[in-house]
Amino acid sequence: MREVSNSFRRLIARLRVISRMSVPRNLRDQYYHQQEQRLVALARLFFLLTPIVYLMFSFWDFIVQPDVAQRALYTRLIGVVPMAIIAGLSQQKNAPGYLRELTLIFIVCAISALAAVTSLSVGGIIWSLPVFTMFPILVGAFSPRRWHLLVCVVSCLIIPLSGLFLRDVDRIVWIHYILYLVIATVFTLILQFSAEKSRRAQFMLEIQLKQDAHTDTLTGMLTRRRFYELARPLLEKAASRKVPVSILFADLDHFKLINDRLGHEAGDLVLHDTADALRMMMGPEDLLGRFGGEEFVALLPGVGAEDAKRVAARMLVAVSGRQALGTPLSISIGVSTVGAGESLKNVLSRADAALLEAKRLGRGRYSVAAPTLDTVPTLESVARFGTT
Numbered sequence: 001m002r003e004v005s006n007s008f009r010r011l012i013a014r015l016r017v018i019s020r021m022s023v024p025r026n027l028r029d030q031y032y033h034q035q036e037q038r039l040v041a042l043a044r045l046f047f048l049l050t051p052i053v054y055l056m057f058s059f060w061d062f063i064v065q066p067d068v069a070q071r072a073l074y075t076r077l078i079g080v081v082p083m084a085i086i087a088g089l090s091q092q093k094n095a096p097g098y099l100r101e102l103t104l105i106f107i108v109c110a111i112s113a114l115a116a117v118t119s120l121s122v123g124g125i126i127w128s129l130p131v132f133t134m135f136p137i138l139v140g141a142f143s144p145r146r147w148h149l150l151v152c153v154v155s156c157l158i159i160p161l162s163g164l165f166l167r168d169v170d171r172i173v174w175i176h177y178i179l180y181l182v183i184a185t186v187f188t189l190i191l192q193f194s195a196e197k198s199r200r201a202q203f204m205l206e207i208q209l210k211q212d213a214h215t216d217t218l219t220g221m222l223t224r225r226r227f228y229e230l231a232r233p234l235l236e237k238a239a240s241r242k243v244p245v246s247i248l249f250a251d252l253d254h255f256k257l258i259n260d261r262l263g264h265e266a267g268d269l270v271l272h273d274t275a276d277a278l279r280m281m282m283g284p285e286d287l288l289g290r291f292g293g294e295e296f297v298a299l300l301p302g303v304g305a306e307d308a309k310r311v312a313a314r315m316l317v318a319v320s321g322r323q324a325l326g327t328p329l330s331i332s333i334g335v336s337t338v339g340a341g342e343s344l345k346n347v348l349s350r351a352d353a354a355l356l357e358a359k360r361l362g363r364g365r366y367s368v369a370a371p372t373l374d375t376v377p378t379l380e381s382v383a384r385f386g387t388t
């Protein structure tokens with residue numbers, strides 16, 4: 001008895017492990033969406049196959065048992081076609097959410113109905129019935145949502161179980177059929193769980209890789225590449241709405257000295273601290289990226305030239321609240337505001353030039369960029385920000 005209860009506990013523990021393989025709540029919609037693309041592909045295949053299978057069976061009935069052919073044809077028409085149409089509608093781009101959710105059930109019902117009608121029109125169990133009734137299970141196994149699978153399993157069992165209550169049937173054959181289904185279902189469930197586990201692990205790995213590529217590990221800021229990817233559409237949106245955008249190019253002062261005196265690890269801590277201080281200045285729409293060693297760039301949509309100066313002044317104060325070597329840290333900032341039709345690279349170059357000016361004037365201050373680049377871009381600025 002104790003052994004049975006131990007095995008039961010082990011089974012429960014195992015199930016808990018399986019259910020823990022779940023994707024975190026905030027990523028679940030993304031995961032389902034990705035997985036359901038495969039389901040949509042399956043649904044399309046189903047729409048293609050349904051009329052073919054439908055015609056094949058109608059033809060079969062017509063040849064083999066013409067007396068029931070017409071009845072079978074109508075029954076199929078009533079059972080399969082409306083469901084295929086609803087499932088087809090649910091695949092439309094603007095279909096309401098609940099219709100899309102129900103797609104799978106429609107497919108399952110349609111296949112089950114096809115199986116039932118086929119077997120009944122031929123007059124008993126034929127080889128195709130067990131095969132057809134296994135289809136819903138296979139469909140469920142493709143779905144990332146567990147309740148879909150449950151619906152599929154139940155629908156699989158409804159037909160054979162209801163067969164037991166038919167009059168004048170050989171119950172032994174039906175019982176064999178149910179046993180076959182139960183065994184096949186258990187195997188499919190095991191396969192589904194292990195496939196789902198690896199799909200979820202794969203998804204989490206992809207998310208992790210994406211995050212690693214998008215975020216600087218030391219400071220948690222955007223990488224330069226990601227900053228560019230996100231900044232371009234933000235600039236376009238702001239331009240179309242005629243909203244100002246400003247860029248602040250910040251650089252820690254005398255960072256080499258900190259590294260040389262305290263060591264690289266302490267230097268890393270300083271970078272981390274500075275990033276924290278800057279991040280606190282950012283609004284939800286703003287972008288903050290680390291462009292190089294101790295260079296940080298903030299893009300502030302909706303912030304015009306005057307407000308940008310105020311943000312820069314607050315940044316100077318925030319960073320000077322942190323210390324290294326017992327002395328407050330300091331940064332220099334170049335401020336530029338995007339001109340009409342100006343490219344991201346151009347506005348970055350202007351902010352960079354303003355930053356150099358702030359350094360030249362003694363550091364620990366901000367400097368505002370000239371409205372346009374009044375010099376031919378230097379080789380260095382082209383290398384840093386490109387030409388367009």
Ligand SMILES: Nc1nc2c(ncn2[C@@H]2O[C@H](COP(=O)(O)OP(=O)(O)OP(=O)(O)O)[C@@H](O)[C@H]2O)c(=O)[nH]1
Pocket residue numbers: 218251252253254255256257259263264265266267268271292293294359363
């Ligand atoms: N600890 C640490 N140091 C870095 C990292 N990336 C770059 N550095 C260092 O940052 C220092 C940058 O030095 P400089 O470009 O001379 O700048 P600076 O000393 O801040 O001088 P100014 O900018 O002119 O005030 C170099 O010593 C780099 O080795 C990093 O990820 N961690």
